[in-house]
Amino acid sequence: MSGGSSSLGNVSRISALIVDDDPVIRKLHSAMLKSLGIQFQLAVNGKEAVDLYRSGANIHIVFMDMEMPVMNGMEATKELRAMGVSSIIVGVSSRCSDEEREEFISAGLDHCYAKPLTVAKIKSLLEGIKY
Amino acid sequence: MDRNHLLRQVAYMKNSLFDQGYLDREQFTQLEELQDDANPNFVEEIVTLYYNDSARLIQNMEQTLVNRPIDFVRLEEILHQFKGSSSSIGAKKVNDACTQLKEYCSAENTEGCSRTLQLVKQEHAVLRTRLETYFQMVREAG
Numbered sequence: 239m240s241g242g243s244s245s246l247g248n249v250s251r252i253s254a255l256i257v258d259d260d261p262v263i264r265k266l267h268s269a270m271l272k273s274l275g276i277q278f279q280l281a282v283n284g285k286e287a288v289d290l291y292r293s294g295a296n297i298h299i300v301f302m303d304m305e306m307p308v309m310n311g312m313e314a315t316k317e318l319r320a321m322g323v324s325s326i327i328v329g330v331s332s333r334c335s336d337e338e339r340e341e342f343i344s345a346g347l348d349h350c351y352a353k354p355l356t357v358a359k360i361k362s363l364l365e366g367i368k369y
Numbered sequence: 370m371d372r373n374h375l376l377r378q379v380a381y382m383k384n385s386l387f388d389q390g391y392l393d394r395e396q397f398t399q400l401e402e403l404q405d406d407a408n409p410n411f412v413e414e415i416v417t418l419y420y421n422d423s424a425r426l427i428q429n430m431e432q433t434l435v436n437r438p439i440d441f442v443r444l445e446e447i448l449h450q451f452k453g454s455s456s457s458i459g460a461k462k463v464n465d466a467c468t469q470l471k472e473y474c475s476a477e478n479t480e481g482c483s484r485t486l487q488l489v490k491q492e493h494a495v496l497r498t499r500l501e502t503y504f505q506m507v508r509e510a511g
Contacts (some may be wrong), residue, residue, distance in 0.1 A: 266388040269403040269411060282396045305449065332453045354457045356399060 252367055253296060254278040257287040257314065258303040258330070263353060267301055267330075270357050272366065283307055291318060297325050298367050301355065304331035304342050312345040319346035324355025328363055330355060375510035387418055391496050394460030413504045419458050420497055426451040427490060432488050444482065445474045451489075460493040 254276050256267045264280055271278045279295065283306040283313040291297070291335055300318075304311040322358060327352035329342045343350050376503040404411040419456075426447055433444040452467040466489040473481030 251444045260450060260454055260457075261422055262415060265415050265418055266400075266403075266457050269415075271406060272408075273403055273405075305446070307509065332456065353453055354396070357402070 242347050251258055252276050252364060255281060255287060255290065255295070255297045255325075256301045257281045257285055257300060257306070257311065259306040260303070263303070263330075265358075266354055267270060270355065270360055272363060273357060276364065283319070284309030284311060286313050288317050288321075291321060297364075299326040299328065299363065300329060301330050302347070303353070304333055304338075304340055310357050312342055315345040326363065326367065372510060375506065379503070379506050379510050382506055386499060386503065388468050389498055390461050390465075393459035396456065400404060413507075416458055416500055416504070419454055419460075423451055423454055423493065426454070427486075427493065430486055430489075432485065434479070439477075439479060439482075440477055441474050441482075442456075445471065448474060456483045461491075462489065464495060466492045 253272055256264055256271070256278055257268070257280075258264050259282050264282075268278060268280065269342060279290060279297070279332075281290060284302075285308045287300065287302070297323065302311040302315060311319075311329060311331070315329070316332070318325070318327065326348045327346060329339075329347040330353045331350065332353050333339065333342075339350050349363065383392075383397075385392040387397070390485060400412045400415060408414075429447045430444055430451070432456045433440055435446065448467060448471055452471075454461060466485060470482060470485040470489055473485055
């Protein structure tokens with residue numbers, strides 16, 4: 239693992255996946271990752287995210303929306319964990335109730351944040367990713 | 370009109386949008402911070418994307434209120450997505466109107482939903498006009 243003065247290390251080796259059916263959120267979070275020099279892919283629903291992993295994608299961190307058509311974030315997170323995926327999965331949702339948040343976390347998330355994310359929040363999540 | 374004057378006008382217009390509650394200062398500033406040489410028109414692009422996508426969501430919400438029986442669950446789902454998008458660009462008054470609509474939706478109050486959806490549409494349209502003028506000024510300032 240590379241070290242160096244930056245806690246993010248060699249960020250160009252980090253790969254991310256943004257899973258959201260909202261094109262505005264996808265564009266916003268893409269721009270944030272781009273500003274941090276992170277490579278990323280996009281999926282418009284949970285099924286696309288699962289299919290990416292099945293096709294062998296190597297992803298360090300997933301930003302998973304909760305509500306999406308075809309396969310929502312909870313279902314996708316459960317599926318990925320059942321497949322043995324150990325990537326960091328960050329739930330991103332505008333659902334505010336503790337109950338909804340807890341239900342999403344219990345699906346297998348590492349973290350859950352309100353959308354939209356901020357660059358600072360993403361940066362803190364990326365620190366310490368081992369690759 | 371010299372560039373400095375135009376830049377001052379741009380700043381004035383932006384501060385007016387914040388002070389009058391149309392835009393959330395923190396969120397809109399975050400959009401501007403993502404704009405750079407590689408993405409010189411990012412703010413205008415994401416706002417344009419928002420208006421293109423949100424028109425569809427508003428239409429879908431209107432349709433739910435026309436159908437009988439009214440599917441308030443579906444209305445809330447669409448509203449939820451619309452509110453998420455609106456938050457992303459810092460559309461503060463739009464979001465406030467959405468909060469009101471959500472309350473009427475939860476109460477399954479048809480008349481309240483119809484009335485507040487009109488308010489959402491109104492705030493959505495007013496912000497669009499204000500932002501179009503703002504971006505025009507930004508382009509003129511160079």
